[in-house]
Amino acid sequence: MTVSLSVVEASDPDGLVDAAARTGERIAHLDTLMTRQRQALAELRANWHGQAASAAIAKAEANLDQQEALRARLQALQAALQSGGAQLSSTRRGLLMLVDSLRATGWRIADDGTCTPPPYLPPVFTGLALAWTAVIKRLLSQYDQIDRSTAAAIAAALGGPVPQTPPGTLGDPRRLPTAGTAPEDVKKWWDSLSQAEKDGLIAEHPPELGNLNGIPADVRDKVNQAVMTDDLDRVRDVAARHGVSENDVIADPARYGLTQVDATRFYNARRTSEGLAHQRGNAPKDPRPAMLWGYQPLADNGQGRAAIAIGNPDTAANTAVIVPGTGSSVRDGWLSDGHNDAIHLWDQANISDPDNPTAVIMWMGYDAPDGFTDTRIANPDLARAGGDLLAADVNGLAATHTGPSHVTVIGHSYGSTTVADAFAGSGMRANDAVLIGSPGTDLAESAEDFHLDGGKVYVGAASTDPVSWIGMPGDYPADWLNRQLGYPVGMDAGLGADPAGDEFGSVRFRAEVAGEDGLDVHDHSRYYDMGSESMRAITDIASGNSDRLAQEDLLAEGRRQPHITTPDHFDLPFGGRVPLPHIDTDIPGTPAFIDPEAGRPGSSVTTDHEYKPTG
Template structure:
């Protein structure tokens, strides 16, 4: 009996082989190919293409080797650990036999020995199963790393199943959607598994596809550094500080740092709660991710809720000083989370809120770019492309509202007026000017659409477009050049003459201009967040019901009564005079200044 158990344990041990596991070696970074000789013509072109292809394959092979090292190392550690565990089981079996040797010839002793043998065989089988499971997982990881690497030039391992080509640059959003819908389910799954970065930022691709692709690219960017650090027994910060030492480039580090910021943004929008417990569970999606965009500032867009299926969608566009690199996606900004939460409480219809960090903003209030509209117009083109893409992939009727804050509101205005952006409504918060949009009509909104404006009377940025050039720059200087050396980016959308609908957005207890009031618009309980919630959730009529409509800024008027009371004659009609005056340096009257009853209890609450 004991002999048969010995043989079974020996057979299990043989499954783990003998000899030491292969120790992987970190390859050297491939050198750049030598300069191309002065040779021209068709043959030269073909040779250069072939050379570039081989160089690309060489670099890809290097990257795959680097990515494979931690997997191979872990597999070797699994093998060593399994052998030690199995040796311990065999030693325990030998001890069992010794302790029962005096009873070996008795029925009770044989029964006890059989029971002990079964236990040890079960333990040994568990060791083998665990090891084989880890080996299978390692094999899957290695296959994923090297799946489509061409074994020879022009010959892939899966030549019979070539990966579908992505749409060419310049393809329209509708072309992209048609291309995606034309693919077989197998091809779609293979593309998602391969996760080429371009697929995750192509407008016309459904959000449910973009999210896993972008997350996979983000994970690659994280593990490229983390796995090398683990392999070399150092902290990731050591790799970040000296990437060349570990075979990485500056772009690899930019991808890594922006991946961290984006991951933090996803987690923040998913879990943030006002009570600080951070135990929320919002449905977040990584709708766009390009960590090298805008000279390393990065592009990312996080959607809370699926914008392709939500009845209402809001796109939040930030202003000066915002970027992926600077941490706008997390960093204490709760704009998207609070708007999503309030919208869900305001209306049972589904709402999606997208935090869109998709353009280059001025770096700070001291950046010379803040005083001109170049970045706003460039950003407007990018914003329009993304928002218009939402309309193509959306299922059923949609209510899309685009919200811009500060310089972002100028960008939103230019996206509508200059770049052909299609949405139902616009909301401009603390706007320093609308550039190419001289009035609400320039937004070209559909029937029923409106330009809504939140402009606190104590927000100095919202006053910049109202001031004449002299006073405009004087106020800007007095406030420390809040909008750069030269103030003003166009018309004031809060003016009565602009044609917008202004909602109340005052700050409780405010007394005079205060730069911090420029950042109050998304505060829970504020007039402005309540107003935005009603607009975004498709209930703008509630602005009237809740007394949240504000009077627009306007020129002072010289007015006379239309009647006078003359003793003995009673009330006598006289010509009524109402003449707008130019005001002090062109400054309009601010009806919201000093308004009483400004509270902080306007939030929707759970029923």
């Protein structure tokens, strides 16, 4: 049975979050003890041999096994408490704010969520009662479901089978942690290895090692580039032996004793290598410090996944993660082919604030829709699946970072939906979010759903970018616009709320395109143009200087709904007045189609916002 309002009001989900913090302290203490034991065990293996040594090592391993099992239960308990408490707290806060605001305007809300409108509302508004009732009952049901799943997760952590744990130095010290191991545990495992063991693993370069969150970025780069080189040399060596071109080999790999898998690995390795070269630039004496942070050439049905970092995200004061949208993949050349998004951001950020370096990660780590004719583009499934992958990678940055860190995640087009889902649905943690050219935020119905660490949701939406209008509330506006543009996002449009709306809770920055005064699909790809106002704003946010937006007149008003106001009295012709019910509100259900940015004079949109080197 769904919980009631009174039960929600009396609950204290923040107590679960506090309990999670206390559990984390106990885990940290246990980790310290286990790390010392692992280091001692590594020394034993290296320096003591024989029957007595084997017995002592076996006993120590058994003891560590028991501690790993205890830690696994504590970690599962902490995750259940933290996740459940945070979700319950957020749902409770939103529900009670809504109820309080309705009651403050005269609505009566029953314990089961049924809403009764105040008597002064005209009949046209009585239909709102059904809508508000549905919303509140949905939130009550959601609260109940979260409560039940949290209770089940706590019970499983305490009494169910022991959760799978990452290997430490038990058995073979060079055995890799399994996929899904917490980045903090991966980091502890790596730190517990001797330098000889680390060097051995890097020399062997197992592909899984270069994609493990919790492994230092410089190690990931060495391993991934070694794996990429293997993929390139496998085909190039065959081509050289037969006196043919690389393309001849991958066009018919079986003819040369290779497989289609070899051909796919080679093609995506070549694309990735081109991406690294492009990001480094054309100055051999002063290349940009590009690193191969992730590399999975066979992922997503051969489209591949990869992530190139310019700068070291483990040491930079600021890290920006760029997430692309529709039509992007390793295979199709998003890492190269003239894509200068990361180059522009890295160059500008480090010119604007050289004392606080910024690293930029080009994250091609998910399966994006193949193009505007891909029917999956109007469906959030790829964004939600990509959100899980993105959250895992972004959250893993903290495990290897030294010193304070400011993390910004930037999503363009469908990538902005993926970023929103990573925050709202997958628990991604970062300081700021930037959404540009967004067709909608799916699971995130407002900025509050991002749960940012002291930061804000920033939005760039050019008034001439048609895709940025797809997220208007209601099915009709999105479908109409989609039809007028020739179905650029498939037959069905709409991926959630428009983050540029004034009620979303975001901070909108100026992102108009110089010389444009009407809808143009090409303006959807102009947000990273050098010198544009959007590029300047993104730079300031990513470099930790968002306070400059106001100083540089780069803040923009959000898109608005039409507004209705009625008089609060009627003056009688013979004197006196009659009070009337006063209404002053946006028209419910109408799209936020009034865009203050669309009315700016063309002369105010310029391309001179580029940061210039000094000296």
